[in-house]
Amino acid sequence: MDRKLLLEHIGVEGIHTHDVYRKQGGYKAVEKALKSMSPDDIVEEVKKSGLRGRGGAGFPTGMKWSFIAKPEGVPRHFLCNADESEPGTFKDRYLMEKIPHLLIEGMILSSYALGCNQSYIYIRGEYMYVLQILEKAIAEAYANGWLGKNIKGSGFDLDLAVTTGAGAYICGEETALIESLEGKRGNPRIKPPFPAVKGLWGRPTVVNNVETIAAVVPIVNEGGDAYAQFGIGRSTGTKLISASGNINKPGVYEINMGITVEEFIYSDTYCGGMKNGKKLKACVPGGSSVPILPHYLVCKTAAGEDRLMSYESLSDGGFATGSMLGSGGFIVYDEDQCIVRNTWNFSRFYHHESCGQCSPCREGTGWMEKVLHRLEYGHGKMEDIDLLWDIQRKIEGNTICPLGDAAAWPVAAAIRHFREEFEWHVNEPKLCVTKNYGLVTEKKFEPVNA
Amino acid sequence: MSETNPKFKVTIDGVEVEVDPGTTILNAARLIGGDVVPPAMCYYSSLQGSGGKCRTCLVEVSKGSEKDPRPMPKLVVSCSTPIMDGMEVKNKSSEKVMDARAGVVEMLLINHPLDCPICDQAGECDLQNLAYEHGKSTTRYEFERRTFDKVDIGEYIKLHMTRCILCYRCVYTANQLTDQREHGILNRGDAAEIGTFIEKNLKNEFIGNVIDVCPVGALTDKTFRFRSRVWYTKPMDAHRDCKCCSGKAVVWMIGDEVARVTARKDQYGEVKEFICNECRFEKKEKSDWTIEGPRHIDRNSVISANHYEVEAPAHTPLLNKA
Ligand SMILES: Cc1cc2nc3c(=O)[nH]c(=O)nc-3n(C[C@H](O)[C@H](O)[C@H](O)COP(=O)(O)O)c2cc1C
Ligand code: SF4
Ligand code: SF4
Numbered sequence: 001m002d003r004k005l006l007l008e009h010i011g012v013e014g015i016h017t018h019d020v021y022r023k024q025g026g027y028k029a030v031e032k033a034l035k036s037m038s039p040d041d042i043v044e045e046v047k048k049s050g051l052r053g054r055g056g057a058g059f060p061t062g063m064k065w066s067f068i069a070k071p072e073g074v075p076r077h078f079l080c081n082a083d084e085s086e087p088g089t090f091k092d093r094y095l096m097e098k099i100p101h102l103l104i105e106g107m108i109l110s111s112y113a114l115g116c117n118q119s120y121i122y123i124r125g126e127y128m129y130v131l132q133i134l135e136k137a138i139a140e141a142y143a144n145g146w147l148g149k150n151i152k153g154s155g156f157d158l159d160l161a162v163t164t165g166a167g168a169y170i171c172g173e174e175t176a177l178i179e180s181l182e183g184k185r186g187n188p189r190i191k192p193p194f195p196a197v198k199g200l201w202g203r204p205t206v207v208n209n210v211e212t213i214a215a216v217v218p219i220v221n222e223g224g225d226a227y228a229q230f231g232i233g234r235s236t237g238t239k240l241i242s243a244s245g246n247i248n249k250p251g252v253y254e255i256n257m258g259i260t261v262e263e264f265i266y267s268d269t270y271c272g273g274m275k276n277g278k279k280l281k282a283c284v285p286g287g288s289s290v291p292i293l294p295h296y297l298v299c300k301t302a303a304g305e306d307r308l309m310s311y312e313s314l315s316d317g318g319f320a321t322g323s324m325l326g327s328g329g330f331i332v333y334d335e336d337q338c339i340v341r342n343t344w345n346f347s348r349f350y351h352h353e354s355c356g357q358c359s360p361c362r363e364g365t366g367w368m369e370k371v372l373h374r375l376e377y378g379h380g381k382m383e384d385i386d387l388l389w390d391i392q393r394k395i396e397g398n399t400i401c402p403l404g405d406a407a408a409w410p411v412a413a414a415i416r417h418f419r420e421e422f423e424w425h426v427n428e429p430k431l432c433v434t435k436n437y438g439l440v441t442e443k444k445f446e447p448v449n450a
Numbered sequence: 451m452s453e454t455n456p457k458f459k460v461t462i463d464g465v466e467v468e469v470d471p472g473t474t475i476l477n478a479a480r481l482i483g484g485d486v487v488p489p490a491m492c493y494y495s496s497l498q499g500s501g502g503k504c505r506t507c508l509v510e511v512s513k514g515s516e517k518d519p520r521p522m523p524k525l526v527v528s529c530s531t532p533i534m535d536g537m538e539v540k541n542k543s544s545e546k547v548m549d550a551r552a553g554v555v556e557m558l559l560i561n562h563p564l565d566c567p568i569c570d571q572a573g574e575c576d577l578q579n580l581a582y583e584h585g586k587s588t589t590r591y592e593f594e595r596r597t598f599d600k601v602d603i604g605e606y607i608k609l610h611m612t613r614c615i616l617c618y619r620c621v622y623t624a625n626q627l628t629d630q631r632e633h634g635i636l637n638r639g640d641a642a643e644i645g646t647f648i649e650k651n652l653k654n655e656f657i658g659n660v661i662d663v664c665p666v667g668a669l670t671d672k673t674f675r676f677r678s679r680v681w682y683t684k685p686m687d688a689h690r691d692c693k694c695c696s697g698k699a700v701v702w703m704i705g706d707e708v709a710r711v712t713a714r715k716d717q718y719g720e721v722k723e724f725i726c727n728e729c730r731f732e733k734k735e736k737s738d739w740t741i742e743g744p745r746h747i748d749r750n751s752v753i754s755a756n757h758y759e760v761e762a763p764a765h766t767p768l769l770n771k772a
């Protein structure tokens with residue numbers, strides 16, 4: 001089943017405009033829903049589809065929707081999380097830029113399902129040009145009667161607006177996003193209460209990722225059961241993967257979940273193999289927050305089975321030998337790359353992006369960055385490796401929001417799988433500044449795809 | 451009452467207590483008192499929204515409730531987690547908690563200037579007490595510590611941001627106690643700082659209370675700065691007729707002089723009745739006040755080791771374990 005569900009018409013000239021999108025079958029799902037489905041019917045289809053949140057955590061969307069509180073007389077809100085700032089992740093941008101009406105259609109369906117009449121798309125400030133594309137598309141949707149009062153005579157009203165962030169990764173965390181949308185400092189809230197009970201302006205709120213919302217369109221069009229035919233196990237449907245790093249064809253790919261990682265990296269349909277014929281050294285399969293995998297755990301699990309592109313298979317083995325699908329930011333490293341440098345780079349990001357509310361994350365992220373910097377630049381000590389381990393351990397699980405974990409995991413995984421390389425940085429303080437570990441050592445990385 | 455409003459049973463470090471539904475673990479522990487009470491650096495009962503940030507009050511929930519006895523997977527902040535009926539909590543009796551708390555204390559200290567010898571807060575500093583109990587005497591942090599310039603925020607208050615632990619208490623105080631918001635947090639992460647709007651003066655009637663809610667020496671009273679170590683002054687309960695506030699305060703005397711005026715704090719360092727700026731900063735004559743008698747300080751503090759208080763036991767140890 002190679003069919004695409006989201007990007008099927010991506011190649012059609014002018015698909016970003018309303019008329020072309022409509023000609024390709026766009027807004028059919030809205031017509032169908034408003035004519036023949038109740039809001040609960042849609043929730044039911046989404047439950048049946050097995051769709052899981054594409055923002056990183058993979059929480060079942062139908063279940064999330066059914067948690068929304070419905071107190072009498074209190075408006076509810078539906079928010080689209082388009083803050084996409086996780087290093088290595090750029091799929092939402094691609095979708096919004098190329099086929100903005102798909103997101104708008106998904107917003108209408110989801111808002112209808114949840115009984116929301118005022119919905120927002122919160123987009124990261126750096127995506128200014130995408131904002132313009134979205135605003136144009138929204139204006140077209142209003143002009144064609146898909147938004148506004150009494151949509152297509154159904155009695156359902158929906159207003160949709162886009163608001164922008166100002167360059168903070170933390171505003172992608174759903175409660176920080178809500179604070180920011182309210183015009184406040186983007187600090188994550190302490191949960192409970194969860195947004196489903198008390199979200200935007202204290203009202204019941206659901207936040208979903210761009211891709212999650214877009215996937216509601218094929219689910220309504222074809223039915224939840226049909227959608228669940230795609231994918232494998234509890235990883236139903238298709239997934240957008242942002243592929244980057246030392247591969248021949250970086251870009252955004254829509255995959256049917258369940259294809260092997262090996263196929264994804266080496267087949268010409270996807271990444272097209274390693275660039276310059278180099279060998280695979282490591283892979284971060286789900287965005288910078290997830291554990292890095294060493295080459296021998298990328299295409300195979302510890303049990304020797306094929307590793308698949310799915311939530312379950314990528315996390316097979318737990319953190320000891322597995323990782324996570326996360327947001328689908330798939331970063332590939334070849335034999336020349338330096339893991340210490342990469343880890344330092346990631347930790348620099350988390351240090352910069354911590355909101356600073358909780359002491360372990362505020363102080364610990366800066367501390368890890370400094371220690372990693374020292375190791376990378378040949379001033380490190382052997383004890384630094386254990387120190388790093390201890391710092392990340394003290395952050396993980398002890399903070400308000402998962403950014404603390406996201407900062408800790410990459411450091412832990414790098415030390416777990418590449419300790420030797422950290423030690424080499426200590427033992428070769430001069431060499432490590434001029435050359436990457438992979439280039440100096442004669443270490444051979446077994447080519448998995450011989 | 452117990453029929454209309456059933457109580458929840460909770461066990462903390464093996465001690466059982468019955469509390470109203472909705473009570474947090476921390477407040478349940480405070481009802482028991484003593485060793486089972488987790489330290490709280492950011493929570494402040496009277497400030498809405500406070501708590502959850504410093505992470506010093508982390509505890510282990512070894513049994514969720516009678517209905518769902520599963521333990522909670524992660525440590526939780528006791529100041530913001532409501533108890534459930536039949537819940538079992540471990541504070542001091544949990545190794546995991548003590549380890550995590552030591553970690554938090556270490557984090558709080560890595561960028562702290564440790565300038566206690568010249569800090570006005572020394573002797574009544576929550577961080578000092580916390581570090582004494584949970585910290586180590588050496589540091590593993592070998593980098594330059596973060597520093598900020600000292601700034602005057604208004605006529606009476608000095609901000610020494612370098613000492614701040616970003617507990618947000620002063621922000622909530624400024625928001626909730628005074629009618630204008632002119633005080634907040636700028637920037638992010640470990641570059642975050644307390645800021646007043648373009649260094650605008652903090653000068654509304656109740657802003658002086660930010661000094662009392664600050665757990666460390668980041669906000670100090672300019673009318674008292676460097677006058678004396680607090681343990682050389684004698685705290686006396688005193689009151690005066692005030693149009694603006696309750697007029698109930700503590701005056702800290704050096705001989706017959708009023709060296710400073712603060713609000714009255716309870717055993718957890720919390721002010722229950724905030725006082726106005728006039729009482730705090732302008733009434734510095736003994737004749738301004740009706741002195742009630744020596745103030746009993748029952749917090750962990752070197753102040754309680756002073757000898758003026760007749761009833762005090764002769765050998766109250768420094769920083770006793772409460
Ligand atoms: C620090 C941080 C950053 C996040 N950034 C994003 C983001 O940019 N986009 C996103 O969809 N979810 C992001 N999330 C996850 C959201 O909190 C939330 O789980 C998600 O938007 C829910 O949507 P979903 O259920 O459709 O995945 C982030 C989470 C954290 C902790
Ligand atoms: S974990 Fe970090 S980013 Fe998240 S709330 Fe705490 S300090 Fe802020
Ligand atoms: S100045 Fe004091 S009260 Fe304000 S945030 Fe810093 S430590 Fe807390």
Ligand code: FES
Nearest residue numbers: 502503504505529
């Ligand atoms: S007192 Fe609970 S987190 Fe600070």
